[in-house]
Amino acid sequence: MSNQASTPSLANKIAFVQGGSRGIGAAIVKRLAADGATVAFTYVTSPQPAQHLVSQIEAAGGRALAIQADSADASALKQAISIAAETFGGLDILVNNAGVLALGPVDDFKLEDLDRTLAVNVRSVFVATQEAVRFMKEGGRVISIGSTNAERMPFEGGAAYAMSKAALVGLTKGLARDLGKRGITVNNLQPGPVDTDMNPASGDFAETLKGLMALPRYGKVEEIASFVAYLAGPEAGYITGASLSIDGGFSA
Template sequence: MTDFTDKNVLVLGGSRGIGAAIVRRFSRDGARVAFTYAGAQAAAETLFAETGAEAVRTDSADRDALTATVAGRGPLDVLVINAGALVMGDPLTLDADAIDRMIDVNVRAPYHAAVEAARTMPEGGRIIVIGSTNGDRMPFAGGAAYALTKSAIQGMVRGLARDFGARGITVNNIQPGPTDTDMNPAAGPMADTMHGFMAIKRHIHADEVAGLAAYLAGPEAGMITGSMQTIDGGFGA
């Protein structure tokens, strides 16, 4: 356990799944935590009641609202960008507006949120993006647009790590593989197929991703930046 007492932490997309596990971890470790949510109000209220973390309704696809939320919580010691969208299917029939919204949430929002946070982030701050192992490997048909967004995060993280490195601010990308969440349950119809690609044949627990986020936010990770921290049970090995 890392001591984050009095650290100011914002988790974008924190009401469910991996985001909620990250909110719980930083709250338990003493941080002052706020998180955003878009539509899952009931889940956000439950998490607030459990952790005391402040819930802020913000649509990550709305750049002005997103940057206002980030600025309003600053100066941040830690920004975790977890909000994401998933659209998969035949690229010849997928709705173009849905693809553009996914790009807004998965690519544009992380860039603008990270830049806004860095304006006031103190020396030694931490920016962590939750990407996907699909940035490295897309073994299924229908995932081209989603993989595009997760590969774009890799380039963004490498570049921002150099832009902010002189201030000791680290920028890293956590790349989970199949993780047991509402979006991808361990007992879901694709579980056996996904496990077939993995060396450790089970879904990742959200708490395991949260533990990696806490490590990257802590003092021992001060020289880890511009990195892709893959936690996928060997899915991409």
């Protein structure tokens, strides 16, 4: 086997994942590291899982850095990205995975819940992208984790969440135009129900969701991470401005 054939697809790449300590985010961090990338990621309140993830990656021969930062705090998020870029010597891949879910009827939905939903699910994507592209060269990748609920919200109480994820569709298109001449691609990944601690496949709501899908099962975090890795890799260089569903047919 030649050396070229055995080189990981993301060798020598530096990635930053906002919201990377658990669930889908942790799976993305692990996959990018397994594919050869050096990965920095943020966590909010639980340093132990974050440091455990770093230890796992380092034990496998990779490099990782956990940085505490709330994605709703624009200054903290910008600083985290700057620290990562300065520590590792640049930035090639940004994954915007941080997200919050607040559900409730429109009649009494709290404005503070609306403001935090927009701050984390939308504004942080813009803030992180604005900061990250300062360090990116041609071939850079910006990947946001949206939701299939941007396309379909089949139950009550999800208006604010659906709005926030639909906003990423337009933001992705606009950013793709802004950054295309610099050779940076921007894409939005839209998962359906995925088996995580926050939304387990064995949860009370799971059977209802499965009934709405073409494939009657929850997705695995590794399946989402594999799609992110593809979009981050060299074969996806002609994909930009796209919102791509990985939802088991939830929106079909």
